[in-house]
Amino acid sequence: MLKPILREILEPIVELCINILAYTKPKxxxxxxxxxxxxxxxxxxxxxxxxxxxxxxxxxxxxxxxxxxxxxxxxxxxxxxxxxxxxxxxxxxxxxxxxxxxxxxxxxxxxxxxxxxxxxxxxxxxxxxxxxxxxxxxxxxxxxxxxxxxxxxxxxxxxxxxxxxxxxxxxxxxxxxxxxxxxxxxxxQKPLETSPKLHLHCPPTRAIPTKKPYGVLFIGASAKYRQWSIEHFAEVGAYLMQNHKHNILICGGSADRESGAKLTQILQPIAKECGQSLCNLAGETTLVDLAFLVYNGNLLVSNETSAVHLCALLDTTIIIVVSNGNHLGRFIPYPKEIRDKYYPVLHPFITANYARYKELSNVFAYKSTLDINDIQPKQVIDVIEQIYTKEQK
Structure with a gap:
């Protein structure tokens, strides 16, 4: 009770002090x-x-x-x-x-x-x-x-x-x-026909460390509540290697190195058994490196994070984004006219109530407290299976 009151009193004082100390006339x-x-x-x-x-x-x-x-x-x-x-x-x-x-x-x-x-x-x-x-x-x-x-x-x-x-x-x-x-x-003061698409314009900054077909598992996110569990990612990675002969790249930010190592440890025996390559790049890529990796891949499975936007705007790889509904309507899902090979796998509560999309988007547009790990690997695997079955017809 005391902390909010003190914050309310101190914030304007601190702000005033900063304004005084930062004051300078334009040169x-x-x-x-x-x-x-x-x-x-x-x-x-x-x-x-x-x-x-x-x-x-x-x-x-x-x-x-x-x-x-x-x-x-x-x-x-x-x-x-x-x-x-x-x-x-x-x-x-x-x-x-x-x-x-x-x-x-x-x-x-x-x-x-x-x-x-x-x-x-x-x-x-x-x-x-x-x-x-x-x-x-x-x-x-x-x-x-x-x-x-x-x-x-x-x-x-x-x-x-x-x-x-x-x-x-x-x-x-x-x-x-x-x-x-x-x-x-x-x-x-005019209508715009601007396209959000990205275009890669020079060779990759680093060699792609595996051959196609390969899938990218992007395990990072800006907050813990937006991160799908490593065990769930592992089930999807195993499925891709065993059923679709995909090599696997594990990607994420520098904060995801430990999780990347854990996922590698789980998937390594399966990769060896299937004869597929597995490469852990968590914390090892720049954003531009990541752009080339997802652009040249066959599939991205990711939390709802920057990797998804990068991949969506490059308009190439199939994207499967796992989301608890955070920023629903603002950042997820992508409108079909911008990106068609984009498949959101949303929390079961949102999926069950999707007819109430407008109401849900007002609730979750800025934050969702739904547990992302209520989304089961089978939901993602079923989506992948549907996509690949459709492509083979």
């Missing part, structure tokens, strides 16, 4: 300049990035700066670096309380340039985004009306006062690519 006032602010996760970036080209076309004679999350810097540099003239990369961990010095240093850095226009396309703005937007020096600032899922209504109202324009936002839950499209159509 450069850049004519015909735009700054785009996008600090959310990799999946958010992948469903936004196509609109960078639209901004570049509309403001061809402007200097464009992107302030982005360093987590997706490699993807930006590979796919989109031609659209912006300058980038400022933010390590979001530095905005935790224990990194106040680094936070002030970054804020002082971004305040040194005065821009004509700030474009902040983030619909669900959070504390980090709001703080950065308030410290950017720009004559005009534009953002979508958005929602208050990441900020209290009081805080959002206060932060929204910094904008000269808030564009209308549809109240319904819609797929995130279309949410971005809605904002950029308002910004550019």
């Amino acid at each position: 450069i006032h850049r004519q015909k300049s735009i700054v785009i602010l996008r600090t959310d996760a990799i999946g958010d970036y992948l469903l936004f990035r196509a609109f960078l080209s639209e901004v570049r076309k509309a403001y061809s004679n402007h200097h464009i700066t992107l302030i982005g999350n360093s987590a997706w810097k490699p993807l930006y540099e590979y796919f989109d670096s031609s659209y912006c003239d300058n980038c400022i990369w933010i390590n979001t961990a530095h905005f935790q309380t224990k990194h106040i010095y680094k936070k002030i240093k970054i804020l002082r850095h971004i305040k040194q340039i005065g821009y004509e226009l700030l474009i902040n396309p983030v619909h669900s703005r959070d504390e980090l985004n709001a703080t950065l937007a308030s410290h950017i020096n720009a004559l005009s600032k534009i953002a979508p009306q958005g929602d208050d899922v990441n900020l209290s209504p009081r805080k959002k109202t206060r932060h929204d006062r910094i904008y000269t324009t808030l564009t209308p936002s549809t109240k319904d839950i819609i797929f995130e690519f279309y949410r971005n499209k809605e904002f950029f159509e308002h910004l550019l």
